[in-house]
Structures are given as structure tokens and as C-alpha cells.
Amino acid sequence: MNEEELVEYFRTQMRKDPDMASAVAAIRTLREFLKRDKGETILGLRESLTWATDCLTGVDSSVAVSSGGELFLRFISLTSLEHQVTDARHIVSGLHTGTDNSGLQRLWCTLAAGLISCCLSQDLSRCKKVMEERGELFLEKISMSRAKVAKLCHTFIKDGAKILTHSYSRVVLRVLEKAAAEKKRFSVYVTESQPDAAGRQMAEALGKLNVPVTVVLDAAVGYVLEKVDLVIVGAEGVVESGGIINKIGTYQMALCSKAHNKPFYVVAESFKFVRLYPLNQQDVPDKFKYKADTLKTVQNLSDEHPMIDYTPPSLITLLFTDLGVLTPSAVSDELIKLYL
Amino acid sequence: MPGADKETDLSERIEAFLSDLKRGGSGTGPLRGSAETARETTALLRRVTAQARWSSAGDLMEIIRKEGRRMTAAQPSETTVGNMIRRVLKIIREEYARSRGSSEETDQQESLHKLLTSGGLSEENFRQHFAPLKANVIEAINELLTELEGTTDNIAMQALEHIHSNEVIMTIGRSRTVEAFLKDAARKRKFHVIVAECAPFCQGHEMATSLSKAGIETTVITDAAIFAVMSRVNKVIIGTQTVLANGGLRAVNGTHTLALAAKHHSTPLIVCAPMFKLSPQFPNEEDTFHKFVSPHEVLPFTEGEILSKVNVHCPVFDYVPPELITLFISNIGGHAPSYIYRLMSELYHPEDHEL
Numbered sequence: 263m264n265e266e267e268l269v270e271y272f273r274t275q276m277r278k279d280p281d282m283a284s285a286v287a288a289i290r291t292l293r294e295f296l297k298r299d300k301g302e303t304i305l306g307l308r309e310s311l312t313w314a315t316d317c318l319t320g321v322d323s324s325v326a327v328s329s330g331g332e333l334f335l336r337f338i339s340l341t342s343l344e345h346q347v348t349d350a351r352h353i354v355s356g357l358h359t360g361t362d363n364s365g366l367q368r369l370w371c372t373l374a375a376g377l378i379s380c381c382l383s384q385d386l387s388r389c390k391k392v393m394e395e396r397g398e399l400f401l402e403k404i405s406m407s408r409a410k411v412a413k414l415c416h417t418f419i420k421d422g423a424k425i426l427t428h429s430y431s432r433v434v435l436r437v438l439e440k441a442a443a444e445k446k447r448f449s450v451y452v453t454e455s456q457p458d459a460a461g462r463q464m465a466e467a468l469g470k471l472n473v474p475v476t477v478v479l480d481a482a483v484g485y486v487l488e489k490v491d492l493v494i495v496g497a498e499g500v501v502e503s504g505g506i507i508n509k510i511g512t513y514q515m516a517l518c519s520k521a522h523n524k525p526f527y528v529v530a531e532s533f534k535f536v537r538l539y540p541l542n543q544q545d546v547p548d549k550f551k552y553k554a555d556t557l558k559t560v561q562n563l564s565d566e567h568p569m570i571d572y573t574p575p576s577l578i579t580l581l582f583t584d585l586g587v588l589t590p591s592a593v594s595d596e597l598i599k600l601y602l
Numbered sequence: 603m604p605g606a607d608k609e610t611d612l613s614e615r616i617e618a619f620l621s622d623l624k625r626g627g628s629g630t631g632p633l634r635g636s637a638e639t640a641r642e643t644t645a646l647l648r649r650v651t652a653q654a655r656w657s658s659a660g661d662l663m664e665i666i667r668k669e670g671r672r673m674t675a676a677q678p679s680e681t682t683v684g685n686m687i688r689r690v691l692k693i694i695r696e697e698y699a700r701s702r703g704s705s706e707e708t709d710q711q712e713s714l715h716k717l718l719t720s721g722g723l724s725e726e727n728f729r730q731h732f733a734p735l736k737a738n739v740i741e742a743i744n745e746l747l748t749e750l751e752g753t754t755d756n757i758a759m760q761a762l763e764h765i766h767s768n769e770v771i772m773t774i775g776r777s778r779t780v781e782a783f784l785k786d787a788a789r790k791r792k793f794h795v796i797v798a799e800c801a802p803f804c805q806g807h808e809m810a811t812s813l814s815k816a817g818i819e820t821t822v823i824t825d826a827a828i829f830a831v832m833s834r835v836n837k838v839i840i841g842t843q844t845v846l847a848n849g850g851l852r853a854v855n856g857t858h859t860l861a862l863a864a865k866h867h868s869t870p871l872i873v874c875a876p877m878f879k880l881s882p883q884f885p886n887e888e889d890t891f892h893k894f895v896s897p898h899e900v901l902p903f904t905e906g907e908i909l910s911k912v913n914v915h916c917p918v919f920d921y922v923p924p925e926l927i928t929l930f931i932s933n934i935g936g937h938a939p940s941y942i943y944r945l946m947s948e949l950y951h952p953e954d955h956e957l
Contacts, residue, residue, distance in 0.1 A: 418886045580848065580884075586952055587884060589848055591940040
């Protein structure tokens, strides 16, 4: 699968289901890439997957695509490692039955040879089959993650609540859908969210649910906060410190909510957890801040407007994920469990 | 017939417990402490395990859940009952996993790691029958009961690390845990305690009497004087009714005022709470969070003329957000409020959060 086919598949996935998260589309594309890959070794497989993820971030430079790709790579490593270990165990148990104490050196040589053979083509096809099955299951599980998040979050929306949200987030939309389905009466303020006016898209979608919605200017967040009961935003990425990376304007909203003592809730699926630890706005890598075409064409990035910002964990009250309701300090725990 | 006798005996005990719970919430001050409630609940669950008819772990969990729902419905504000039921359910899950021989199933929580590596979507259905399961579960419940009995002592043992000589400590209302904590420190240190009386039930008076009998210099103040006196206080040590999943508290009314005053003066706020008070609830459920009792404590019925013209409320609990709390001291040691999520995952299984 070469670069154009990869990009075309990714774009088709995004077009087919506009409701799907971009990370899920990326993982689907990588899984298709895995199926068609004709590599001979696991190391080669990992290298080509890294190359494929880079191609995809060239199309859509958001944090979510990058985190989805990294998660898939981690999934490959874990599966292949498990497979190698079980194979090594078989080899050891097989050898143990027919060797005596003096053959210990022979045992080690055979074991080493066995491990190396695990990386060769005979076992690779078995390994790949396991990866494909697990990949299918993984995709099934994460497709249910939005429903889980909605189930957890809608109880925090009380009858008669006034909610403030930022820009267009499909997870927030799902949560509000669930709350509306539970016959709760609430009204929503959405920020316009320039430069792409994504907030208007959100307002349209909410209007279809018969939820009273008002679009406000990005600059009016402080003005509107005294009327609001709670703030709910989505996230493009959740970083190790428990903070989030989201559309520009989120940090401002979080600061204002803290000043007004309003709860600031974040809803995000677990595949958005990413291994970054920014200490301030500058620490967020440039490749996430700007759109992919901007990165390719523009020479001087300091003249461009960033599309995302970083909200530190001290401003976030709670995070709703498919792993449960988490306080920001619990996020790094989850990431450690996965990556170490 | 002996079988039928045991069953009626069991259901009688459960009924007696339920009516006790209902009466205990009548509002004339807590008639029983949380520790006794926890112990009685666990003893009752042990009896249910021993006497009820069940063949697999799944059946037992269903029975316990059913009884648990009845018990929590009898007195929703008494969260220790629900907590103990969830602990027992977790014990059953662990014993089942151990009997099945699942090696490292210690981490039964959802995690990214599990998401990536698990082999199937199949759920555990706990249908397998294991003969020694009953004995194992009962033994584990006995261990839980031993732990419950030692909680107040374990907390009191840590007193000397936190209370120093010539300090002024403030507390509110009456908490048996804090009482034991202060009395233990008083054996070796000399310090002064200021007790806020905590109107309208004025449990602070009993606390002050009890502390002064132990030889501690005590002062009683009204709730309105908390802010005024706070500048002279070194530490605030309080008990609580429940510790919520976000690290916040549901404590006796007046505690939020105390916490805000402490924050303003940068005085550390220490909460003495045993592990059985940790509850997986979040403070969003308005209808079950607050409890209102008869307002005659606030404005007696003799003031009929005024009563007809005003609305009088007498709430029992206060919510204290986690930002105002410095340290939690529990029977397993001291923790920061941001660590509560970890303790929660060790004590309860996420599927049991909703009984």
C-alpha cells in the first residue's frame, strides 16, 4: 500500500462516516495497511507502520490522529511480544523434557535460535492473524466508547441547567443527546470558535435535537459565564499531566470558569490519551498547532494563528472517559499502565 | 424444619436491621455511629453468605445486590451500608478469580492496556461452581470485620505524628474518630482544643465534655465565631460522614464554613476518615445528597406566629470540595485528596458502583 492509497483510504473512511472520530479512522486505515503489508519481519512491520502514521499526520495534523497511530503501534508491540513469549515458553517446555543438566549451554543456544525464528516469516503469519483479530475487537470496543462516556456524563446535567461549550465536539453532542433523551430540560451556549466558525455547526446540530441554543462570540465567554451552571468541552488529546489539548479558546474558557467557580468538565474517549507533557503553551509541538497544509506551505510559522491550545489540569474539575470518571491526577496512572 | 427456620431467622434479622436504619435517620442526632453500622452490615452479609442458598458466585452476588438495594433504600444518607456491600462484592469477585486460577487478574479495572491486549469481548459471568468458594468468602469477610474493628485504633495511632505540643487544634461537632485521635495524642502531648458547637444539635458540647474528662484544655465556641478565632488556630482536624469519589466530603453542616475559614488563613485541614467511609458517589446527585430533618431544632413549634410566615430548613450535611482539604488520615495511612481515586479502585469494582 503506497502513500496515495493510504491517504485515499483514510479520506474515504472520514467521508463515509462523518460521525467517526479521526483517531478511529486512522486506526482503521492502519489496520487495512497491516492486512495488505507484505513485510517479512516484525521489526519491518513496525517501521512501515511508523511511516504510515507519518503519512496520515501529513493529511490531518490533529493530536487525535497521532495518538491513535501511536496506540495502534503499541498494540502491535504488545501483541507481538505476547506471541513471542508464548512461543519461547513452548520451546523451553519442549526442550526441557529431553535434556539433561550438562546440556544447559545447548539449551540456551536453541532458545536463542527459537526466539530469532519467532521473528521470521513462519511465525509472522500466525502473529499477523492474531493482530488482525485483536484489531477487530479493539475497534469494536472503541466504537462503543462514546456511548459509555455519554452514559457517565449525562447524570451531571441537572434539570434546568445552562451549559456552556466550545466549538464542535461530537462527544459533547452525544452527551447532550443522551441528556435530552432522558427528558432533561437544559439550554446551551456555544462559542462561535473562529477561525472556522465550527460553533455554528454545533448550534445547528443541537437545534435539530430541539435544545435551546445560543451562539456567542469567543470574546463573550466571561460575559456569559455568570448565567451558566457548568462548562463541558471535548478534547482532541488528553496529555499525561491530566491536561487537555483542544480548539483554541478552551484555555480561556477554563480560566474564566475557575474565576467564576463553575465546574469545568472534559469528555474524551480513552484512545485520545497521548504521551506528551507540556508545561506551557509553547511546549506543545508545532506539528499539532497548525493545520497540515499550513505546515507544508508556510515558511514563517510565527505569523500563523495556532488552532489549538493547552489547558492545564489544575483548571479541570473532572474528565469523563470510557474508563470511568477520572480526576486529572488519575490520567497519568492510566497512561503508565499502558506504556510501561 | 431446620432449613426453613434458618431462612426465616435470616429474613427476620434483615428486617430488624432495615427498621433500625429507618429509625436511626429520624434526625435527633445519630443514634449509632458509622462504625457500628458498618460492622452490623458486614456481619449480616456474612450471615447471608453462610445461610442463603446459592450455587455459584453469580447467584451470591445477585442475592447480596438485592439485599443491598433494600438496605440503601431504607436510609439513603447512610452510605457505609452501600460501601460495605460493595466491599463484599469485590471480595467475592477476587475469591472467584483466585479459585479459577486466573493469575494476574488483580487489575480488574478497565484500562487502556486491557483494551489493547484482551482476547475477547466475553464478560465474566461467574457461573462456575467451586466447592471451597463459600469458606473462602466467609474467611475474607472475617478479615474485613477484623479490619473494621481496628480502624479507630489505627487512626488514633497516627496522632502523635500530626499533633505537637502547645498547638491549638480546632474541630467541629462530635466525631468519635477525632475524639480517639485527640485523646491518644493527649497521653503524651499538651495542647489546646477549640470545639465549634455545630448548631442546632450542638454535638460539640458532648465532644468538649468528653475531651476535658481526658484532661485536654477545651474551649467551646459558637459556629459564628469560627472565622474570628481561626487566626489563632494551628490545625483543623475534623471527621466526616462520607468521603466522595472526587476527594470531596459530605460532612456535618458547618464544615464548609470551617474549611473556607481555614483556607483563608492557610491553616491545614486534616480529615480523619476510616476506609469504610469512602464511597464511589460523586456530588452530582442533588436528590440523594442532602438530608433535611425537622426544623423544630432551628425554630421551635412554640413560635407559631413566626412559623406561619417563614420557611425553615434544617439540613444535616454540607459538601466540602477537595481543594479545601489538605490531608486524609485513614486506617491505612495519610493521603492527599487527589489520591482518592486510587483507593477507590483498590476497594471497589467499577461495575458495583451502581448496586
